[in-house]
Amino acid sequence: MGDRASLRRYATVSIVAALATIALKGGAYFVTGSVGLLSDALESLVNLAAAIVAFIALTTAARPEDEDHRYGHSKAEYFSSGFEGALIMLAAASILYTSVGRLLAPQAIQRVEVGLGISMVAGAINLVVARILLRAGRRHQSITLEADAHHLMSDVWTSVGVIVGVGAAALTGWHRLDPIIAIAVGLNIVRTGVSILRRSLMGLLDTAIPEDLLRKISDIFSHHAAAGVRFHALRTRQAGARRFIDFHVLVPGHWSVQRGHDLLEQIEEEVRDAVPYSSVFTHLEPIEDPASFADVSLERAEDVPRRHEST
Numbered sequence: 001m002g003d004r005a006s007l008r009r010y011a012t013v014s015i016v017a018a019l020a021t022i023a024l025k026g027g028a029y030f031v032t033g034s035v036g037l038l039s040d041a042l043e044s045l046v047n048l049a050a051a052i053v054a055f056i057a058l059t060t061a062a063r064p065e066d067e068d069h070r071y072g073h074s075k076a077e078y079f080s081s082g083f084e085g086a087l088i089m090l091a092a093a094s095i096l097y098t099s100v101g102r103l104l105a106p107q108a109i110q111r112v113e114v115g116l117g118i119s120m121v122a123g124a125i126n127l128v129v130a131r132i133l134l135r136a137g138r139r140h141q142s143i144t145l146e147a148d149a150h151h152l153m154s155d156v157w158t159s160v161g162v163i164v165g166v167g168a169a170a171l172t173g174w175h176r177l178d179p180i181i182a183i184a185v186g187l188n189i190v191r192t193g194v195s196i197l198r199r200s201l202m203g204l205l206d207t208a209i210p211e212d213l214l215r216k217i218s219d220i221f222s223h224h225a226a227a228g229v230r231f232h233a234l235r236t237r238q239a240g241a242r243r244f245i246d247f248h249v250l251v252p253g254h255w256s257v258q259r260g261h262d263l264l265e266q267i268e269e270e271v272r273d274a275v276p277y278s279s280v281f282t283h284l285e286p287i288e289d290p291a292s293f294a295d296v297s298l299e300r301a302e303d304v305p306r307r308h309e310s311t
Contacts, residue, residue: 032115082200088193123159253286
């Protein structure tokens with residue numbers, strides 16, 4: 001997990017960017033008095049909190065396995081992304097509350113050009129950092145970095161919407177347009193928060209690895225089926241970047257233990273090559289023994305193993 005520890009530098013970049021955008025967007029709000037720009041600044045406060053939590057989570061997830069955590073600490077990333085989703089929802093609630101108040105009592109916006117110029121600089125910073133985090137998150141299979149990147153991208157679109165809305169409000173003189181844009185921003189942030197929370201909860205529920213990776217495993221099974229080898233009881237789960245895969249390998253009963261062991265070593269290596277960051281567990285059984293097929297269900301729905309069983 002040495003490469004996982006290096007991911008903390010991306011969280012550090014996110015923290016620095018959040019501090020910079022808070023200062024810029026806060027300044028833009030104080031200059032203009034725009035509730036739309038205030039909503040943008042509040043989301044940057046959430047970005048800072050989320051980046052700090054991401055740094056802590058990535059530090060925890062990078063720790064090696066120990067006596068109490070034999071499968072490692074990679075699930076810490078789900079807690080980080082879940083916390084970020086909750087913070088996003090809190091920011092959205094604050095934005096909506098403030099915006100409704102301003103909608104009922106609209107106010108004129110001051111020094112629009114200066115405020116929008118500052119907001120554009122802050123949006124550009126978030127765009128650059130979001131792209132960096134998204135590439136790193138996908139490359140290293142880090143849900144924490146991906147969640148942070150998607151959050152920053154939602155912030156970028158927030159800034160775009162706010163700039164357009166505040167500019168239009170200033171040009172038309174319709175001051176209620178400012179809080180209306182802020183409400184739209186708040187609802188969009190709710191959508192982002194729900195998406196991140198759902199992904200985090202699914203990870204904590206030991207969701208199976210993606211279908212494209214399951215197909216790669218099935219292809220490996222099919223390749224070995226030509227030699228009379230069969231497979232069943234495939235189970236997979238994902239914990240952060242780590243994937244855990246286990247299945248049973250059925251071979252002719254006259255094979256020696258050494259031959260069966262060598263085959264399992266080969267198959268496990270092929271699966272690890274096809275599915276990055278995976279731990280593979282196998283169980284060898286004689287194909288002629290009816291008892292070998294008695295444990296196919298393994299306390300799960302009967303139709304699950306059939307999808308990936310090779311016969």
